[in-house]
Amino acid sequence: MALVFSCAGAVFSGADGYAQAAEGAVLPAEKTLSLVLSASSVDIFAGEDVVFNWRVEGILATGALRVELVGPDRSVVSTGTSARVTPQISGAYHLEASANGEVFKSNTVNVNIRSWRLKDGSGAWTSIYRMKNKDSVVFGSGRNSPDKIRTAVLNGNSVWESVESDFASGFEKLYRPSFMKAYLSKYGDFAVNAITGDPKNGDRLYLGTTGGIMYSDGEYGPWKMVDIAVAWEGEKERESCKGSLQVNSIAKKVSVANLQRVCDLVVIESPGGDDRLIAAMDAGAYYLDGVDERIDDRKDKDHFWKGMPLSDSANELADIVVNSLTVYGGKIYAGTAKGVYVSGNKGENWAAFNGGVIGAGSAVYAIAVDAKNKKLYAGGPGGIFVNALAAGPAKWKKLDFNGGGAGSFPSPQ
DSSP: OOOOOOOOOOOOOOOOOOOOOOOOOOOTOOOEEEEEEEEOOSETTTTTTTEEEEEEEEEOSSEEEEEEOOOOOOOOEEEEEEEEOOSSEEEEEEEEEEEEEEEEOOOOOOEEEEEEOSSOOOOOOOEEEEEESSSSEEEEOOOOTBBEEEEEETTTTTEEEEEEEEEHHHHHHHEEEEEETGGGGGGGGOOOOOOEETTTTEEEEEEEBBEEEEEESSSSOEEEEEEEEEEEOOSEEEEOGGOOEEEEEOTTOOOOEEBBEEEEEEEOOTTSEEEEEEEETTOOOEEEEEEHHHHHHTTTTTTTBSSSSTTTTTTTTTTTEEEEEEEEEEEEEEEEETEEEEEHHHHHHHOEBBBBBTTTOOOOOEEETTTTEEEEEETTTEEEEEEESSSOOOOEEEEEOOOOOOOOOOOOO
16 A cells, blocks of 8 residues: 655646756756655555655756656666656665756665565464564464463564463363363364553553463463353354354363353553453453452452453443454443444443444444544454544444455554
C-alpha cells in the first residue's frame, strides 16, 4: 500500500513532462539550478509503491529542461514532475538535469526494501504482542500440546528465543491432585489465542489458551499459572473462539465436561486502583481485580473472577462467545458471536453496539480502534466494517475490501 505525500514549493511543468523556461532567459553565473527530491516512504516491503515528488528552483535556462529520476543502478526511472514507481532494489535515488552545459543533481533519497525472513516455520503463530518501551515482540503458537505451550520472543531484528511451558502440570495442581494431566490431550489443541501486557508493569505478560491463563514476569517464560477455566456442563462440540470448535473429552474417567477457551485478554485499572484482567472467553467476558492477590491466596473471596455465567455477577455477555477486546476513551469494545458490545464500567456490564450492517446475527472475530481518526473497525467472516466513534447509535458500514473476512488486526499504537 503506497502512502502519498506532496511537497510544498513551485513545480515548473510543461508538455511532455518538461519544465519550460521563459523565452530568452539566461542562467546567470551567480545562480544555480536547484533540484529537490522527496519520497512518500523510504522503508517499504517488496512490491510496494513509492511516490517521488520533486521541484525545480532557480532561474531556468532557455528552452526545455528535462528532469530525470535516476535509480541506484544509474537507470532512468522516470521523467516529468513526479513518479509512482515500484522499486526493485534498495539504494539512493536522485534527480539529474542539464542546463547551459552543466549537469545538476538533486539530494539523494535512500529507499530500503525490507523483506520477511523466516525465523521459525515449525507451526502456526496465532497471537502477537509488542512490548511497550522495549524492542521486543512476543508470539504465541497455535499448535500446542498441553504440556508444551510454545511461545517465542524476537528481540530487535535478529535474536529469536523459543520457550515451552508446562500448562498441564499447572492445571493438574490447581484443579485437583487426583486429576491426571494426560487427559488434557483429549480436549483438542491448546492454541495461544492471546498475549497482552500490564500497562503499569512493563514486565508482566499474560497468556490465554484452552483451559486457562498463564503469566510471565520479564523473562518471557517459562510461564506460570494464573487460573484454570473449566466447563462443568458442556456439549461434545461447541462454538468457540473465531468460529472454531471446542471438543469434549471422550474419556470416561475425566470429571471435567469441557474446557473453556480464552479468546483475548486486556488489562486496565479497576475502580479501586488494582490491575483488572479482563478475559474474553468462549462463554462470556470475565474480570479479575488484583491478579497477584489471586495467585497468592486462591481462597481470597475479594479477588475472584466475576462476570461468569450462573454467578451473582453474571453480565450481558454470559454464554456468548467473546472473540476480541479493545479499549478506547474509557470504554471497552468487544467483538462477539452476536455482533459488537460496549462496556462503560470497565467490563462489569455490557450493551449491544450494533447498527447498520452489523446486527445480533453478525459474528465479529476482531475489533480495533483508530484513535487518530476516531474510528472503530470490526472484522469477521462477513468482511471488514467501520463505525465512526461519535455520539449516538452505531452505524456500521462495510469497507470495500477484496480480501475476504478478517480474523485479527492490531489497534494502531
